[in-house]
Amino acid sequence: LSILVLHGPNLNLLGQREPGVYGSVTLDEINRLLEKEGQVLTAEVTALQSNHEGILVDAIHGALGRHQGILINAGAYTHTSVAIRDAIAGVALPTVEVHLSNIYKREEFRHHSWIASVAIGQISGFGAESYRLGLQALVNEIRKSQT
Numbered sequence: 001l002s003i004l005v006l007h008g009p010n011l012n013l014l015g016q017r018e019p020g021v022y023g024s025v026t027l028d029e030i031n032r033l034l035e036k037e038g039q040v041l042t043a044e045v046t047a048l049q050s051n052h053e054g055i056l057v058d059a060i061h062g063a064l065g066r067h068q069g070i071l072i073n074a075g076a077y078t079h080t081s082v083a084i085r086d087a088i089a090g091v092a093l094p095t096v097e098v099h100l101s102n103i104y105k106r107e108e109f110r111h112h113s114w115i116a117s118v119a120i121g122q123i124s125g126f127g128a129e130s131y132r133l134g135l136q137a138l139v140n141e142i143r144k145s146q147t
């Protein structure tokens with residue numbers, strides 16, 4: 001079982017970016033955490049970060065035939081990108097949406113997610129733990145659908 005993890009814009013700055021909101025954990029640490037959790041779940045994890053919407057769209061298309069599910073923190077594109085939403089709908093791979101912060105506790109413009117309607121579900125507000133929980137939930141859902 002192979003999972004594609006996508007990190008959207010500005011998540012490369014984690015650790016130094018608004019630590020009051022996002023904490024001190026770095027993207028490398030999150031990827032290592034996912035790698036380890038992947039071993040526990042016997043799932044292979046491939047992670048990609050991009051600040052470019054089209055690269056994320058291409059990565060979603062490229063997941064077809066290579067990965068069985070997508071774990072995505074689309075960052076600010078969560079709230080703006082119909083293109084990423086359509087890409088996920090287009091490949092129809094099981095997808096889980098995650099956010100470090102609780103987007104519903106923050107500014108109004110973060111309350112709407114274009115991804116949510118094409119995701120199995122969303123985990124928001126648990127910092128790096130959101131990713132681990134998201135990976136567990138995604139792998140569970142894929143395995144359930146395979147049996």
Ligand code: DQA
Binds near residue numbers: 009011074077078110
């Ligand atoms: C975020 C929340 C988004 O609103 C924001 O633009 C981000 C990070 C999160 O993980 O909490 O870049 O997706």
